[in-house]
Amino acid sequence: MRPNYNRQHDPETLAAEIGKGIDDATNALRWCKQHMQERRASETLRIAQLNIAYIALALDWQMEGEMDKAFSAIDHIWWQPHLEPDEINTTPGG
DSSP: OHHHHOOOOHHHHHHHHHHHHHHHHHHHHHHHHTTTTTHHHHHHHHHHHHHHHHHHHHHHHHHOOOOOHHHHHHOOOOOTTTGGGGGGOOSSSS
16 A cells, blocks of 8 residues: 555545556556466456445545545555565655
8 A cells, every 4th residue: 555645635636546556556457468377367357346346435435525535435545556565666756
């Protein structure tokens, strides 16, 4: 998971976070396609599935005007599930 970096709870920030989440899920799916014979591929797909569900929740709550709930959903994303822990970029915005 990416820690909460005291971001502003505004629509533009949320849209950017949702976009990052979609990009991250897309990268995880691409990785899985290239590594289908590895055991981690199925685990990564399950995590990507959860991440996509959190993104969908964030979109729903944003549309309902529930910004705190939307950001809470984004905070549950497990970023870069296809990478080993030592490969993950943990810098803010990374």
